[in-house]
Amino acid sequence: MKENNSKDLKDIMNKTRSILLAGLLAGMGLMSCNSGNIRRNPGKIYAPDMTYSRAYDAYTSNPNFADGQTSRVPVTGTVAVGHDLPDHLIEGDTSAYKTFNTAYHFDEAELKEGGRLYMIYCGICHGGELDGNGPLYASGKFPAMPANFKDAKYQAMPVGTMYAAIKYGKNLMGSYASQLDIKQRWQVIAYIKKVQSENGGAPFMMGKTAEAATAVATTKDSASAQPAAPAETAHH
Numbered sequence: 001m002k003e004n005n006s007k008d009l010k011d012i013m014n015k016t017r018s019i020l021l022a023g024l025l026a027g028m029g030l031m032s033c034n035s036g037n038i039r040r041n042p043g044k045i046y047a048p049d050m051t052y053s054r055a056y057d058a059y060t061s062n063p064n065f066a067d068g069q070t071s072r073v074p075v076t077g078t079v080a081v082g083h084d085l086p087d088h089l090i091e092g093d094t095s096a097y098k099t100f101n102t103a104y105h106f107d108e109a110e111l112k113e114g115g116r117l118y119m120i121y122c123g124i125c126h127g128g129e130l131d132g133n134g135p136l137y138a139s140g141k142f143p144a145m146p147a148n149f150k151d152a153k154y155q156a157m158p159v160g161t162m163y164a165a166i167k168y169g170k171n172l173m174g175s176y177a178s179q180l181d182i183k184q185r186w187q188v189i190a191y192i193k194k195v196q197s198e199n200g201g202a203p204f205m206m207g208k209t210a211e212a213a214t215a216v217a218t219t220k221d222s223a224s225a226q227p228a229a230p231a232e233t234a235h236h
């Protein structure tokens, strides 16, 4: 009985296979018949609702809005979910830059993300080693020396001034405001400050709770510096 069953099954499978094969050959035959240069029949559309969107496509004109555009800007005064409130810095107000700071605390994973973003957006100029000698500058194709973050001048640079450089650009460096949102800018800065702290800069404070930062500061000169305490994540 069992053997019979499996034999039947095999028969059916063989049959199915030859039907499929025949179908395939017939289909190919038909296709080759229809390959003249003039195609009058556009063919059948499998899912017309997907091919022809019932919604307005992004760049099509739209009779529902006074300006006729389908793409809308966010409503004035609103902040998208998961995004930060605006920072209220004013371009050129360098004394405000100096005191500008963040409430963000970053954990190790977020610092790593800062490093990743740095390599994408900054390393080409400022260098993977943060020494201002990135491949673009080293190639001789970029005329201005990017900041060398290992230099004392930049090690002492306030985080808010760095933030302003990312947001507004600085001389030949363009703005990265459209590529990095507020949190990402701080992640990149935290990464830079961390590397600076490992290269003779001030102890790394960003991304640590106040207590952990004090602990780092007091153990700075002792030979057995404590490993960083787990950082607290920001709740925004």
Ligand code: HEC
Pocket: 118, 121, 122, 123, 124, 125, 126, 136, 142, 144, 145, 146, 147, 161, 162, 163, 165, 166, 170, 171, 172, 173, 174, 176, 188, 189
């Ligand atoms: C196309 C090359 C280029 C890229 C990419 C670039 N920079 Fe710069 N950056 C420069 C140059 C050049 C300067 C020096 C500007 C000056 O002082 O004239 C500079 C200066 C700076 C300064 C010092 C600002 C100041 O006030 O002196 C900071 C901080 C900085 N960059 C951060 C960044 C960060 C963070 C990124 C990535 C998000 C980045 N840069 C990407 C070229 C670049």
